[in-house]
Amino acid sequence: MNRKIAYLLKVFEENRHEIVVNRAKFESIVSENFDKAHEEIEKEINEFYEQLMENEVQQLDDAMGLPNP
Secondary structure (H helix, E strand, O other), X not given: OHHHHHHHHHHHHHHHHHHHHXXXXXXXXXXXXXXXXXXXXXXXXXXXXXXXXXXXXXXXHHHHOOOOO
């Protein structure tokens, strides 16, 4: 049993750099995906807000009897 543990520790040490690099790559991908999702959500919120403002202006124009542009 001790030999297996020693072997596993040796393999882990030999691959430590690769593990660190792969973890960094994974974290970078997760961060990039989060940034893209955040940008998309922000864009959708801005589009919704613009549409809301346009609708409100249209309702005010309709209420005042102004012609549609």
